Every structure is written in C-alpha cells, then in structure tokens.
Amino acid sequence: QKEVEQDPGPLSVPEGAIVSLNCTYSNSAFQYFMWYRQYSRKGPELLMYTYSSGNKEDGRFTAQVDKSSKYISLFIRDSQPSDSATYLCAMNLPSGNTPLVFGKGTRLSVIA
Amino acid sequence: DTGVSQNPRHKITKRGQNVTFRCDPISEHNRLYWYRQTLGQGPEFLTYFQNEAQLEKSRLLSDRFSAERPKGSFSTLEIQRTEQGDSAMYLCASSFKGNWANEKLFFGSGTQLSVL
Numbered sequence: 562q563k564e565v566e567q568d569p570g571p572l573s574v575p576e577g578a579i580v581s582l583n584c585t586y587s588n589s590a591f592q593y594f595m596w597y598r599q600y601s602r603k604g605p606e607l608l609m610y611t612y613s614s615g616n617k618e619d620g621r622f623t624a625q626v627d628k629s630s631k632y633i634s635l636f637i638r639d640s641q642p643s644d645s646a647t648y649l650c651a652m653n654l655p656s657g658n659t660p661l662v663f664g665k666g667t668r669l670s671v672i673a
Numbered sequence: 674d675t676g677v678s679q680n681p682r683h684k685i686t687k688r689g690q691n692v693t694f695r696c697d698p699i700s701e702h703n704r705l706y707w708y709r710q711t712l713g714q715g716p717e718f719l720t721y722f723q724n725e726a727q728l729e730k731s732r733l734l735s736d737r738f739s740a741e742r743p744k745g746s747f748s749t750l751e752i753q754r755t756e757q758g759d760s761a762m763y764l765c766a767s768s769f770k771g772n773w774a775n776e777k778l779f780f781g782s783g784t785q786l787s788v789l
Contacts, residue, residue, distance in 0.1 A: 565715075567715070569713060597780075602785075603783075604679075604764055605764070605780045606780070607777055607779065612775065653776070658728075660731075661718070662718075663717075665713065666714075
C-alpha cells in the first residue's frame, strides 16, 4: 500500500460545477497537508496548506482534513476552464524534517 | 524575488552521456529539494540540502546521481552514464525552514530530460 493514494482521473466537469478531489493516506503521523496545482509542463504551485484536522477556505477553494479517516479533500466552487490542471495532494510529518510525500495527482478538465 | 529558476528547461541526450542541471532557489530560502516526476505520477523525492549540507538522499538515488549546493546558494544535479529510465522531469524546490515545523515548498518549472 502506497503512503498516499489519489485517484488519477481524468475528471471532466462543466464550467461552474463544484469539484471534489480527494486523497487517502496510511501514516497517521502526518500533520501538515497541502494541495498543489500543476499546469502542463510547469512545476507544482502551492494552492492550500492546512495543519491537522479541520477546514480552510481561500476564495473558491476549500481544503478539508479528516485525520480520523485519514482522508483529505479539496473542493473547488464555480469551477473555471482555467482550473484545468493536475491537482496533487502532499503531506508531511510534524517534525518538518522529512520530505513531502505526494499523491499521483488528479487530472481535472473544466469544459466551457 | 523571481521564484525558483531551473536550467535548462529541456535536455535530450544519448544513453551513456553525463548531464548536469542547475537550480537557483528563491534567494532567502535555506532549503533546496530535488524531486523527479514521470508522466502520470506525483513528484518523488531525491535529495535535499539545508544551506550547503546535504541532509537526506532517497534510496531511489543511485550512485550515478550526485547533487551539490556549494555555498548554500544554487544547486546542481548531475547524472552520470544516463539510462533510458532516467527520462523524467527533474524538479527543484526551495523553502525557508525556521525553528517552527511547518514549511512551504516553492517549485521551479523543471528540467525535462529525454534519454535516447
């Protein structure tokens, strides 16, 4: 079992839809959770950063962490064609002295 | 602050040749990471530096790979005797790590290596 599991998609939605992206993980010690967005032929760009359980909202994006279920989610409201990208979840241990562990990424297409 | 810069953007080489990539991190960042990413996969950790010290290397990193960060500024990643399996996007990221545990990584656009 990989440490971080993420459905690779592809996921195709119409413009304006609510998108839900998810990751599960096996290591209960993970405390820091991130979502990165990666456009084609570009490096990943940090989108959301959360610590432990709970929700965090930033504009159209909401990140949720459920540590009891080892499950994290990213919601995108009013999705736009410019949101078409690969979304990577990443997580880290409390010490911050170990490298980030990434999921495989989910490829999202928002159709106008 | 112009972000993390990686050169070259693309490299095509023949099997058995040596290649070297360069990464210039965000200037005030003390940590620098190298990751490798293949199509349909997330980035895989290779190695990282804090200032000029190389603190960790992945077991994925064979003896043919070497990284340096002289004077804690830019970093180079060299691959000797390249193999077709080395074809991938090589990503560099930097961060500022202080006494607190949290850390945010900022990535460059990567170097796409193709080994023929």
